Amino acid sequence: MKKLNGVCLAASALILAAQPASAETIVVEAGEGAQERLQEALILAEAGDEIVLGAGRFALTDGLSLDVDSVTLRGAGMDQSVLDFTGQQGAGEGLLVTSDFVTLRDFALENPKGDGVKSKGADAIVYHRIRVTWTNGPDASNGAYGIYPVESTGVLVDGSKVSGASDAGIYVGQSRDITVRGSIVEANVAGIEIENSRNALVENNIATRNTGGLLVFDLPNLPIMGGGNVILRNNLVIDNDTQNFAPPGNIVAGVRRGTGILVMANDGVLIEGNILNNNPTAHVMVVAYTQEFNDPSYNPHARNVVVGQNLFGRGGDDPQLDGGEMLMAAFGGALPPVMWDGVAEGDDGLTVAEGVGGWTLGLTVAGQDLAEASPAPLDVPTPNYVFDEESVGAPAELLARIGG
Amino acid sequence: MSSRFFLLALSISALGVGVLSQARTLPPPVNDLAVAESPFPRALSDFGFFSNLASQTPNDGVIPYRLNTPLFSDGAEKLRFIYLPAGMTAKSDGEGLLDLPIGAAIIKTFAFGGGDDRRLIETRVLLHRADGWLALPYKWDDAQSDARLVVAGARVDLTTPSGEDISYRVPNKNQCKECHGLDGEVIPIGPKARNLSHDWLEGMTTSGKLDTVPAGSDVLPKWELRWTARTSDAARAYLDVNCAHCHRPGATASNSGLDLRWEQDDLQAIGVGKRPVAAGRGSGELLFDIVPGKPDQSILAHRMRSDEIGVAMPELGKSTVDKDGVNVIERWIAEMK
Numbered sequence: 250m251k252k253l254n255g256v257c258l259a260a261s262a263l264i265l266a267a268q269p270a271s272a273e274t275i276v277v278e279a280g281e282g283a284q285e286r287l288q289e290a291l292i293l294a295e296a297g298d299e300i301v302l303g304a305g306r307f308a309l310t311d312g313l314s315l316d317v318d319s320v321t322l323r324g325a326g327m328d329q330s331v332l333d334f335t336g337q338q339g340a341g342e343g344l345l346v347t348s349d350f351v352t353l354r355d356f357a358l359e360n361p362k363g364d365g366v367k368s369k370g371a372d373a374i375v376y377h378r379i380r381v382t383w384t385n386g387p388d389a390s391n392g393a394y395g396i397y398p399v400e401s402t403g404v405l406v407d408g409s410k411v412s413g414a415s416d417a418g419i420y421v422g423q424s425r426d427i428t429v430r431g432s433i434v435e436a437n438v439a440g441i442e443i444e445n446s447r448n449a450l451v452e453n454n455i456a457t458r459n460t461g462g463l464l465v466f467d468l469p470n471l472p473i474m475g476g477g478n479v480i481l482r483n484n485l486v487i488d489n490d491t492q493n494f495a496p497p498g499n500i501v502a503g504v505r506r507g508t509g510i511l512v513m514a515n516d517g518v519l520i521e522g523n524i525l526n527n528n529p530t531a532h533v534m535v536v537a538y539t540q541e542f543n544d545p546s547y548n549p550h551a552r553n554v555v556v557g558q559n560l561f562g563r564g565g566d567d568p569q570l571d572g573g574e575m576l577m578a579a580f581g582g583a584l585p586p587v588m589w590d591g592v593a594e595g596d597d598g599l600t601v602a603e604g605v606g607g608w609t610l611g612l613t614v615a616g617q618d619l620a621e622a623s624p625a626p627l628d629v630p631t632p633n634y635v636f637d638e639e640s641v642g643a644p645a646e647l648l649a650r651i652g653g
Numbered sequence: 654m655s656s657r658f659f660l661l662a663l664s665i666s667a668l669g670v671g672v673l674s675q676a677r678t679l680p681p682p683v684n685d686l687a688v689a690e691s692p693f694p695r696a697l698s699d700f701g702f703f704s705n706l707a708s709q710t711p712n713d714g715v716i717p718y719r720l721n722t723p724l725f726s727d728g729a730e731k732l733r734f735i736y737l738p739a740g741m742t743a744k745s746d747g748e749g750l751l752d753l754p755i756g757a758a759i760i761k762t763f764a765f766g767g768g769d770d771r772r773l774i775e776t777r778v779l780l781h782r783a784d785g786w787l788a789l790p791y792k793w794d795d796a797q798s799d800a801r802l803v804v805a806g807a808r809v810d811l812t813t814p815s816g817e818d819i820s821y822r823v824p825n826k827n828q829c830k831e832c833h834g835l836d837g838e839v840i841p842i843g844p845k846a847r848n849l850s851h852d853w854l855e856g857m858t859t860s861g862k863l864d865t866v867p868a869g870s871d872v873l874p875k876w877e878l879r880w881t882a883r884t885s886d887a888a889r890a891y892l893d894v895n896c897a898h899c900h901r902p903g904a905t906a907s908n909s910g911l912d913l914r915w916e917q918d919d920l921q922a923i924g925v926g927k928r929p930v931a932a933g934r935g936s937g938e939l940l941f942d943i944v945p946g947k948p949d950q951s952i953l954a955h956r957m958r959s960d961e962i963g964v965a966m967p968e969l970g971k972s973t974v975d976k977d978g979v980n981v982i983e984r985w986i987a988e989m990k
Contacts, residue, residue, distance in 0.1 A: 288805035292826050310808065314827035338808070339822050341968035347830070363933070363963035369908065370837065392963055393933020399908045416933045423908050468930060470921060471910045472902060498929060498936030498952070540928065543921060 272297035279305030279330075291315045291322070299323060302330040302356050309333060312340025312363075318348045324356025327380035327410065334361040342367040342397070343381075346374065352650055353379055360384055365395040365411070373403040373644065377651045383413025387436050387494045394420040395437070398427075400473065405647040407431050415494060416501055417442035418459070421449065423473035428643035429454060438495040439464045439504060440486075445471050449479045450642035460493040461501070461508035462486040462528065467515045468500065468538070469547035477516030477553075480641050486510060487526040487562075505530040505569040514538040514549045519636050521557030521602075525586065529567035532559075532586040533607075535599050537615035549615040550594050555632040556601040561586040576608075576624060584608060589627060592617070600632040680704040683712050685738055688780050689756050697776050697791045697800040702736060702760050707797050709762055709773070714739060716862070720848045721873045722890040725975040727821060728814040729763040729774070735844065736760065737862055748847035748869030748916075750840065757781045759841050765811050765821075774809055775823045776800050779833070779841055786839040788829030819972050828969055836903040846870040847915065848894065873915070879981060888985030889915055891978055892923070895967065911942060924953050925989070932956075935964045945989035954983050 275298060277287045287307065290300050294317045302324040309332055315322065324330025334343045343361030346353070346368040357380035358365045365381035368374050381395035395411030398404045399422040409432040411418035418434035419441045421427050427449040434440035440456035442464040443449045449465075456462035463486060467476040486509045495502040504511060507529030512518045513536050525532040533556055538549035565584030568576065577583060587607030589599050592615050601607060607627030610619070684701045687694045694700060704712045711717060715736045723731065735751075736758040737743060744752040753759070759779040766772050773793045780787045791800035792807045806825030812818050833839045846854065846867035854870050857863035873890040874882035882890075892900075893915035899906040900913040909930055912922040921927050924942030929935070929952055937955040944950040956966035957979050965974075 285805040285807075288825050288827075292804045311806065311822065311825075312828075314825070314831070316827045316830060337962060338820055339962060339969065339972065340828070341963065345827075345831070347827075347834070363968070369905070389934060391934075393931065393935075397931075399931070416931075420931070422931065468928075470927060471930060472907055496934040496936055497938040498940050499933065500928070500930075541926075543926075 272299065274299045274301055276301045276303065278303035279307045283307040284310050288313055291317070291320075294320045296320070302332075304329040306331045306333050308336060309343075310336055310338050312337065312342055312345060312361075314340075314345040314347070315351060316347045319350040320348070321352040321354070322356070323352075323354050326355050327357045327378050330356040332356060332358045334358060337362045342392075345369070346371045349373055351375070352377065354651070356380075357382065361392050363392045364397045365392060365414075367394070367397040367399070368401060368404075369398075370400045371398065372401050373647060374398060374401060374405070375647050375650055376406040376409050378408040379406075380409065381411045381414070381418075383415075386413055387415075387438075387491055388413065389415055389494050389496050391415040393417075393499075395434075396420070397422075399423050402426055403644050403647055404428070405430075405643040405651075407651060410434075412436045414438065415496065416499055417464070420444065421446050423471060426640075426643055428452075428648070433457075434459060434462075436491055438491075438493055438499075439501045440489070442466065442501070443476070443479055444468060445473050445476045447476060447478050448637075448641050450482070451480070451484065452482045453484065455485045455487075456509075457485070457488050458491050459489045460491050460495070460506050461504040461511050462489045462525075463510045464501070464504070465510075465512045465515050465518050466500065467513070467547070469542035469544035469549075474544075474546050475516070476514075477518070478637055478641060479515065479517065480519045480636060480638070481510060481521075481523060482519070483522040485524050486528065486532070487524070489528050505534075507531070507564075507567060507569060508534055509564065510534070511536070512551055512554050514547075514551060515554070516548070516552040517634065517636060518551075518554045519557065520555065521559060524560045524562070525564060526562030528564045530565065530569050531584060531588040532561050532564045534588045536590040537592040539616040541616070550592060551598055552594065553597050553634045554599045555634055555636075556587055556599070556605050556607075557632065558602050558605070559586075561606075571619060579624070580608065580626075585627065587627060589629075596630060597634065598629075599627075600630050600634065601627065603631055680712055683714055683736060683738070685756060688736065688738075688758050689782055693789065693802055693804065695802050697778075700758070700760075700778065702734065702758070702778075706799060707773070715760070716857070718844065718849065718853055720843060720894070721850065721871065722848060722876045722887075722894045724843070724894050725971060725978055726763060727819060727971050727973050729765055730771070732762040732764065733843065734760040742861065743857070743863045745846065745863065745865050745867035747867055748872065749845055750842075751844050751846065751849075751863070751867075753781055753841070755781050755783055759844065761843070765813065772811070773797055773800070774811065774821060775803075775807075777824075777829065779839070786833070786841065788833055788839055789826060790823050790829065792823050813973055815973065815976070817973050822969075822972060824969060831905050831969055832898045832967075834905060835898075835901075842898040848873045848890075884981070884985045884988055887981050891981055895975075895978065899967065924951075933963065935959075935966070937964065943986055943989070946987060948983035948986040951986050954979065954986060957982060 296319040299321040304325040342364035349372040354377035383391040393416035414437040417439040418437035440459040509528035509532040585606035591609040611623035738756040762776040807823040851871040879887040892913040897913040
């Protein structure tokens with residue numbers, strides 16, 4: 250009896266504690282037992298709570314995870330609070346978030362063995378001033394993605410920084426209503442990648458020293474298909490000249506060193522107001538998906554891709570393309586900034602603003618042998634496609650959460 | 654029911670010393686409150702699932718079971734139990750999971766070492782509550798007297814049956830959900846009718862604990878008899894049990910587009926000719942999940958052969974390679990045309 254009563258009392262005490270109470274702040278400092286203390290805080294947190302990481306280096310042995318809605322995980326700054334996964338022994342990522350309305354801000358992850366932060370099915374998530382770094386620089390043995398939201402509605406990545414990812418620094422997949430802004434991606438294979446996603450705004454970022462800077466893809470046979478309505482605006486895309494260090498087999502292993510912006514098999518992509526310099530293969534590349542596929546819902550063509558006014562500096566002067574030297578000679582020493590494979594369903598595959606220089610491989614069918622290419626200067630219409638700018642980008646609530 | 658019995662036992666005990674000692678020999682029943690309501694019971698003993706914890710002797714209502722094809726966990730011996738409160742009945746749902754009533758629990762203890770050297774390492778419980786299933790991990794103490802709740806998980810150094818010294822991972826509460834999550838809810842994954850023996854299901858039905866023997870039960874081959882089964886059955890059973898709780902729509906690895914459930918018959922969905930999406934360096938310089946006839950060129954086998962984090966599959970629940978599992982999968986791919 251006594252024991253039963255004890256359990257009853259404990260139960261009612263906890264039921265009382267579960268009543269709506271004011272949100273709590275839970276401080277977790279670095280040091281002995283950081284793994285258990287931090288993970289326990291992440292598990293026992295309640296909606297509305299803020300978990301605050303102290304300054305210092307948190308030596309972690311396993312992946313961390315958060316599965317409570319409306320929790321903020323805040324550090325003392327992306328160079329002050331460092332989650333150090335150098336000694337990680339398990340899990341596929343450093344931090345996994347599977348709950349909604351989560352804010353991650355002001356901390357870093359170093360050397361996660363797999364991905365950095367993965368958020369899956371985590372709607373309305375904010376990444377603010379998050380740094381993910383593989384400290385040994387570009388290396389095929391580094392983890393795949395730095396910041397990795399997937400299958401989510403409402404994603405804001407702001408003021409963050411990723412370097413060393415062996416796939417993509419910031420990779421948003423199978424999601425919608427996305428803003429990636431004010432972030433720096435450096436020395437990754439792909440800087441920022443938007444894949445099978447809709448309504449994405451990528452603006453005011455710096456993509457430098459990656460193999461390819463900004464990538465917009467659609468791939469077949471995935472639960473969420475039909476990527477498009479993407480705007481890449483006012484980004485600095487410069488010196489993307491790192492040798493591709495992705496393990497072969499990955500889709501990004503096919504990205505040519507020196508690609509500024511790459512659009513593949515997507516519907517409605519606007520590229521404007523960017524500054525592109527020293528991207529030796531091409532500043533902008535627009536292509537169809539060339540692999541075999543058997544997914545009837547998949548459209549391998551690039552459609553409604555619009556290259557507006559951008560500032561194009563030096564580029565296309567060391568293209569990683571077959572016959573590159575001959576091509577350069579034919580075009581007078583460097584390739585024009587926009588490269589198109591020529592594959593389209595109609596005349597709305599690619600349009601470019603007046604005065605934008607480009608060239609085409611002159612292919613007509615997705616997957617066609619490059620030997621059949623007939624390169625020529627680009628001759629496409631000027632844009633008349635209207636983007637649905639209202640629906641592009643993360644919901645205002647996400648921007649408001651970080652004060653702007 | 655159970656608490657009334659307990660009251661009765663106490664009042665009888667007041668009658669005299671002889672009766673008292675007799676009453677004391679009866680083990681206390683399973684604590685239904687701990688199963689159904691207490692937020693986070695701190696110790697495994699709080700539940701009363703066992704009349705003898707250390708020997709894992711089940712209490713009334715706690716029924717041991719086994720799976721035809723089990724999930725590999727570094728070679729751990731697993732002791733599996735279902736708890737059904739008195740008078741409650743589980744329901745069949747075809748070849749899928751048994752539909753266990755609220756108040757039921759699933760208990761799984763992981764042990765390493767044989768005979769006198771056997772050590773209980775952890776016990777995981779799944780509690781069916783009014784608001785859904787709750788998964789909690791308990792780590793055994795060195796004295797083997799009880800197991801304590803470790804919401805943040807733990808690590809234990811031990812030697813596996815294959816002789817490898819490992820840092821064994823007791824999962825944290827969230828990691829339970831990584832395998833047990835479907836469409837945002839926690840669900841059991843083990844006791845599917847297709848993976849339970851016909852005899853056991855019949856016994857459950859006869860004793861009134863299960864409404865009927867489910868259709869499509871007992872079809873997965875017994876793992877220890879895998880050499881006598883069709884290779885494809887052994888391999889697909891292995892994938893269903895070891896991989897499909899994540900690699901299916903609505904689960905942790907749904908974004909991969911890979912669906913390894915037993916009932917999936919679309920070849921591309923199970924990986925044949927399928928390119929990886931977010932495998933990163935896990936792809937191991939290979940192009941497809943499965944290349945028929947070529948296990949060495951198949952990412953699926955490559956990731957199973959690895960013990961390197963970021964490459965190894967499954968990501969959780971093991972830190973060594975399941976050589977027998979790899980063997981069956983390689984044989985299956987090699988035989989594939």
